[in-house]
Amino acid sequence: MSAPLRLVLFDVDGTLVDSQGSIVAGMTASFGALSLTVPDRKAILSIVGLSLPNAMARLAPEQSETVQHNLVEGYKQAYHANRLEQGAASSPLYPGARDAIETLHNIPEVLLGVATGKSQRGLDALIEAHDLERYFVTRQVADHHPSKPHPSMIDTARSETGVDAADTVMIGDTRFDMDMARAAGVTGIGVSWGYHDQSALNGAACIIETFDQLPRALDNIWT
CATH class of the missing domain: 1.10.150 (DNA polymerase; domain 1)
Structure with a gap:
């Protein structure tokens, strides 16, 4: 199976x-x-x-x-x-971000996407600048959705990929990301290096300190 x-x-x-x-x-x-x-x-x-x-x-x-x-x-x-x-x-990748994306991309059953407050133009430019075009199968941006923490971005990403809520994880650095995950009925993982204090991420299932902690965090959630 x-x-x-x-x-x-x-x-x-x-x-x-x-x-x-x-x-x-x-x-x-x-x-x-x-x-x-x-x-x-x-x-x-x-x-x-x-x-x-x-x-x-x-x-x-x-x-x-x-x-x-x-x-x-x-x-x-x-x-x-x-x-x-x-x-x-103008927007450098955080240390370990590319390796984490590559590692997850190489797992056949894992699909990757983004859910961002950026515009379509801004996201497309950033993805092109960092040569990330091949990784993300769904890209949800502010142009087409209500603002976070409304669940529309996650709901649409799930609809596009056919993935159940129980098998979906939202990774972010802000309260808006964790609240959006909760509203969509999916698991949130917080990151410690972003723009909101960790105290604002109390809706997260866990908070990672570095990208190399992400695979184990996902394993813990899904197993």
Whole structure:
């Protein structure tokens, strides 16, 4: 009897790549262009993972929807310019990320995907920059879903791959990822190196400190 298909979904920013420099720079440019006080670094990183409209609503709640929309557009332009200037260096892979992806990809019954607050354009550019095109069979982005922690991204990834909830794991660095996993009825694994404190990951089945701990964490969940 063949093993059941397993689905491993990764968040991107703060989980696979360290994009905080580009995110903070983009927010700084966006707020500065409108002569608004720039949120501090901790506040900016606290919203990573949300879709941009939701993120701006949290960062600038006192501003009108028009101003928040302009902040979103300004951020997109600044982030895109930074990516064009720096390439893959704007969002480097965390140590061990590529090896973990390669190891899991080589297991026949394991399918890989991403569920991210990035746009389709942003995710596609990042995947191309790091030569990761062949690994992810499902890619869920903010353009097509409600913001995390709504379960739509995970539900759609499962629908595309035909994998049961019990055989699906969501890996991320934020409370939004763990809450999304819970909402979708799948297991969440937290990572310690991202943008939310570990105390925010209390919905995780476990928290890994390095990528080389991931295979054993998955084995413990599935066996």
